[in-house]
Amino acid sequence: MKSESEDVRIEMRGNVPPANNVNNAVVQEWEGCMRGNEITQRSERRRQIGKVPPLLLKGEKGLKNREYYQPAVVSLGPYHHNRHDLSAAENYKLITLEEYRLSCGNSSMVSLYNKVFEVVHDARKFYIDGSTDEYSDEHFNRMMVHDGCFVLFFIDCIATQNMKLLLNNEYLGAFGFAKVARDIFLLENQIPFVVLQVLLDLRFQDRGERILNAFFNYLNYGEIGKREEKVFGNKQPLHLLELYRSYFISLSCSFGPGTINSSIWRRWSKKIDVDADEDWNYVKRNRSFASVTELKAKGIFVNCTYVVSSNEDIKFHSHSCYGELELVRRAVYPNSKAIYLNMIAYEMCPHNPNDLRVSTYIRVMKSLVIHHEDVKELRNNNILIHSLGRDEEVVKMYDEIDAPAVNLYMFNQLRLGIEKHCNNKYKTWAAELINVYFSSPWKTVALLVATAILFTSFLQTYFTIRPLPDDTGEDIIKLLRRCVRSKPPSPTG
Known part of the structure; x- marks a missing residue:
């Protein structure tokens, strides 16, 4: 992971020399992630469901955001198990x-427990050493079954719009129901996906891909959309949070640490030429770019991209007279902050090579959204829809989310492209002309009227200084009379 406080330079080399020791292999793995190349997980790397890195809980923002990493209604897995304040969910x-x-048809309770028990030893290995020692295999298996069924019942009800979802109100209350979606995406509240997959296979023939796709659509766009995307890749995700993170950043769903569609990355990166001698010092490579309204004044307009075949979530195009920043439509609601923070915490965990895409996305949004006018502009372009009440609440949410590290290559390519466009005086002058004088029909009419008045004033002044000869007026009158008296030509010729 590259911290923003480190003075480093990211070089995107085409070929990486083979590793000759363990450290070189680790560096190669991380470098592959940052370059956007698909990498193969090393067999000796042990993936675990980590806890929130302590450094994220320090500082002013870290202290304020502590509650967003803790379950509010339900505990899932061993890390927060048996908490007294979450006992209501245990009965539910x-x-x-x-x-x-x-809903699984002919499955008995015994067969359900036995199916999960087949993977219970593998599931234990995904948790931090010592965190499951106090639980016997039977107790741990019961925990996995109860927690897994709770999660999948909630997802199934949302995806199929099943009215049994109202059982949440009965046992958890309306406020508790609103917090369930938040709790199932907390980093420390995850269940190994091997457990969820067993339960999904008992219920669905497609491994649950249809309901997961519908549920993720609900989280991303605020509705059970029709956007059909492949949820699963060739490799098993670690947990539900990792699966949703891949869906959120519009990757090609090929799992493993830090995988990404390398052809898309290379095609996008070639759009902008970066000087090889660019001084990648701390200030240059970490500075933010202008907000949405400031970019608009420079002739860069934001547009919503919603192309099913496209897996790129941020694109910038510099045209002859204007620029275009394309963003994927997102929904922001009360649970968004907790989900964003926990996806970032997942990316910040040690021994977890990844491309820092969510952290980079949040950093981009923190640059774009500074004032409530920025949120209004995003809303008007159908890029951001929210249920936080006032637009100021959206600005506050992004301001309170800290993204301590980003993918420097991705962030700088975008920043440099925008700065290159803004530094072109011809393009900015054209943008100023359009924004000031042609932004509305009334301004255009006013410009034409003002131009006509200025032109007639010029003519009046000119002929006052240099009047026409006396006989010129008579010649003009004779010419007009001749035109009036002349007959139009016959239609038949």
Whole structure:
């Protein structure tokens, strides 16, 4: 991971020399992530469901955001198990367990427990050493079954718009129901996906891809959309948070640490030429660019891109007289801040090579959204929809989210492209002309009227200084009379 406080330079080399020791292999793995190349997970690397890095909990923002890493309604997995303030959800899990079993057709409760027990030893390995020692295999298996069925029952009800979702109100209250989607995406509240996959296979023939796609659409766009995307790749995700992170950043869903569609990355990176002698000092490579309204004044307009075949979530195009920044439409709602923070915490965990795409996206949004006018502009362009009430609340949310490290290559390519456009005087002058005088029909009419008045005033002044000869007026009158008296030509010729 490249910290923003380090003075480094990212070079995107085409070929990486083979590793000759363990450290070189680690560096190669991280470098592959930052370059956007698909990498193969090393067999000796052990992936674990980590806890929130302590450094994220320090500082002013870290202290304010502590609550967003802690479950508010339900505990999932061993890290927050048996918390007294979450006991109401433990009773409700028995209800969701029975409901999910009934939805699996002929599956008995015993067969459901036995199926999960087949992967219980693998599931233990995904948690931090010592965190599951106090639980026997039977107790741990029961925890996995209850928690897994709770999560999948909630997802299934949202995706299929099942009215049994109102059971949440009965047992958790309306406020508790609103917090469930938040709790199932907390980093420390994750269940190994091997457990969820067993339960999904008992219920669905497509491994649950349809309901997961619909549920992720609901989280991303605020509705059960029709956007059909492949949720699963060739490799098993670590947990639900990792799976949703891949969906959120519009990757090609090829799992493993830090995978990305390398052809898309290379095609995008070639759009902008970067001087090889660019001074990548701390200030230059980490400075933010202008906000949405400031970019608009410079002739850079934001547009919503919603192309099913496209996996790029941020694109910038510099045209002859204007620039275009394309962003994927996102929904922002009360749970968004917690989900963003936990995806960032996942990216910040040690021993977890990844491309820092969510952190980079948040850094971009923090640059774009400074004032409520920026949010209004994004809303008007259908890029951002929110249910936070006032636009100022959206600005506050992004301001309170800290992205301590970003993908410097991706962020700088975007920043440099925008700065290159803004530094072109011809393009900025053309943008100023359009924004000031042609931004509305009334301004255009006013410009034409003002031009006509200025032109007639010029003529009047000119002929006052240099009047026409006396006989010129008579000649003009004779010419007009002749034109009036002349007959139009016959239509037949």
